[in-house]
Amino acid sequence: xxxxxxxxxxxxxxxxxxxxxxxxxxxxxxxxxxxxxxxxxxxxxxxxxxxxxxxxxxxxxxxxxxxxxxxxxxxxxxxxxxxxxxxxxxxxxxxxxxxxxxxxxxxxxxxxxxxxxxxxxxxxxxxxxxxxxxxxxxxxxxxxxxxxxxxxxxxxxxxxxxxxxxxxxxxxxxxxxxxxxxxxxxxxxxxxxxxxxxxxxxxxxxxxxxxxxxx
Amino acid sequence: xxxxxxxxxxxxxxxxxxxxxxxxxxxxxxxxxxxxxxxxxxxxxxxxxxxxxxxxxxxxxxxxxxxxxxxxxxxxxxxxxxxxxxxxxxxxxxxxxxxxxxxxxxxxxxxxxxxxxxxxxxxxxxxxxxxxxxxxxxxxxxxxxxxxxxxxxxxxxxxxxxxxxxxxxxxxxxxxxxxxxxxxxxxxxxxxxxxxxxxxxxxxxxxxxxxxxxxxxxxxxxxxxxxxxxxxxxxxxxxxxxxxxxxxxxx
Numbered sequence: 336x337x338x339x340x341x342x343x344x345x346x347x348x349x350x351x352x353x354x355x356x357x358x359x360x361x362x363x364x365x366x367x368x369x370x371x372x373x374x375x376x377x378x379x380x381x382x383x384x385x386x387x388x389x390x391x392x393x394x395x396x397x398x399x400x401x402x403x404x405x406x407x408x409x410x411x412x413x414x415x416x417x418x419x420x421x422x423x424x425x426x427x428x429x430x431x432x433x434x435x436x437x438x439x440x441x442x443x444x445x446x447x448x449x450x451x452x453x454x455x456x457x458x459x460x461x462x463x464x465x466x467x468x469x470x471x472x473x474x475x476x477x478x479x480x481x482x483x484x485x486x487x488x489x490x491x492x493x494x495x496x497x498x499x500x501x502x503x504x505x506x507x508x509x510x511x512x513x514x515x516x517x518x519x520x521x522x523x524x525x526x527x528x529x530x531x532x533x534x535x536x537x538x539x540x541x542x543x544x545x546x547x548x549x550x
Numbered sequence: 551x552x553x554x555x556x557x558x559x560x561x562x563x564x565x566x567x568x569x570x571x572x573x574x575x576x577x578x579x580x581x582x583x584x585x586x587x588x589x590x591x592x593x594x595x596x597x598x599x600x601x602x603x604x605x606x607x608x609x610x611x612x613x614x615x616x617x618x619x620x621x622x623x624x625x626x627x628x629x630x631x632x633x634x635x636x637x638x639x640x641x642x643x644x645x646x647x648x649x650x651x652x653x654x655x656x657x658x659x660x661x662x663x664x665x666x667x668x669x670x671x672x673x674x675x676x677x678x679x680x681x682x683x684x685x686x687x688x689x690x691x692x693x694x695x696x697x698x699x700x701x702x703x704x705x706x707x708x709x710x711x712x713x714x715x716x717x718x719x720x721x722x723x724x725x726x727x728x729x730x731x732x733x734x735x736x737x738x739x740x741x742x743x744x745x746x747x748x749x750x751x752x753x754x755x756x757x758x759x760x761x762x763x764x765x766x767x768x769x770x771x772x773x774x775x776x777x778x779x780x781x782x783x784x785x786x787x788x789x790x791x792x793x794x795x796x797x798x799x800x801x
Contacts, residue, residue, distance in 0.1 A: 399800065402787045410780045418776075462752055465790050467760045469783035474767035474775070481702075482764070483671040483730040486649055489760055490748035 338366035345381035346523050354389030358397040359438050368416045382523035386430040395437025417470045421445040424529040430519040431455050441472030449506045450519050451497050458494035479504050557584045559592045564599040565745055573607030577615040578661045581636025599749040602741050604653040613660025636693050640668040647761040653741035654678045667698035674720045674729040675737040685715040703727040
């Protein structure tokens with residue numbers, strides 16, 4: 336899996352590149368960590384967009400590869416990298432179409448904004464594989480959706496739709512496939528640096544009002 | 551057999567059912583409405599996948615027996631250690647590493663509501679009613695209602711509920727976030743169904759570890775939570791690798 340990383344006019348695009356499933360391999364986590372460290376140091380980076388190549392965001396971690404190889408210290412490094420992302424002072428936007436499951440869902444949860452297409456499918460199926468999410472997803476989901484919903488999703492392991500994600504607050508807006516790339520790019524550019532998480536609603540609502548006026 | 555033992559316990563499938571059994575009101579005679587040793591004993595069962603708490607008969611619980619509590623024969627100083635026991639019991643419920651669902655029918659007032667708030671999920675029948683009536687006797691909720699309620703709903707709602715002392719119906723409770731699901735009839739059936747849906751086919755260890763991670767999140771120091779979560783994951787991963795070697799499964 337290749338993590339494509341490109342900065343255009345201050346907006347960095349991180350693309351999970353191993354279509355169609357964009358499985359998160361050990362190599363992904365390694366490359367991801369490097370991109371995050373590079374991005375932290377960059378002075379020109381104003382915003383980051385994370386998306387998958389092709390139809391899907393990502394089906395999650397490649398368990399065949401990951402399970403035999405995973406160790407505590409490796410896992411904690413991944414956790415730190417995801418955490419660094421969520422504490423970033425530039426806006427991080429996940430642009431999601433198709434499936435977004437497991438570790439990929441945890442990655443999306445670490446982003447500041449989640450914008451998806453109507454066909455997007457989310458899920459935390461780890462317990463159905465006798466595992467638990469371990470890179471910060473539980474904590475993030477708890478904060479967003481509350482304990483009862485987090486419990487149902489975590490223990491149930493079922494997938495859920497874009498509409499459900501919107502009602503739960505897991506996703507901030509649903510945008511059509513044709514418009515999502517422009518929407519996400521313009522949103523990224525509209526948010527001032529440094530990004531303040533407490534102003535998230537404000538930035539999003541302001542952008543949506545302007546975006547629809549100029550339509 | 552303890553006189554005044556309010557709660558009975560049985561296991562259906564791998565689900566523990568805790569019944570507040572003094573109908574019709576299911577009043578709580580003491581704050582620690584389950585003797586702590588009994589609660590530890592019941593929940594130590596390593597085959598248990600979850601707990602449902604409900605009331606016998608038409609109601610969940612009308613709360614503490616306030617008349618007994620305000621009895622001048624019982625000196626107020628004595629109730630502090632009792633309250634502390636009650637708090638610990640509710641914390642144990644809240645921190646339990648298996649899902650705890652409150653199945654609420656009828657009346658859920660005061661201490662009864664505080665028990666429900668300590669549970670992880672609250673399922674209530676359409677006709678159920680909620681209230682903190684303590685204020686009407688110049689008291690306050692004394693078993694965690696004052697911090698568990700604002701954690702679930704807005705502070706404005708928490709204040710109007712506790713200071714107002716009014717009765718709230720199930721639908722309003724749902725809109726306020728106090729209740730997670732409203733059912734057309736007996737909530738127990740739905741609670742059991744939900745519990746089965748989220749625990750069926752899952753090994754007990756996975757449920758325990760998932761709940762531990764969930765309970766730790768936002769409660770203990772994040773670095774410590776991450777460490778514990780990582781260790782649990784790695785343990786489950788190596789269990790799973792071993793299991794697949796035996797079954798020959800591949801993803």
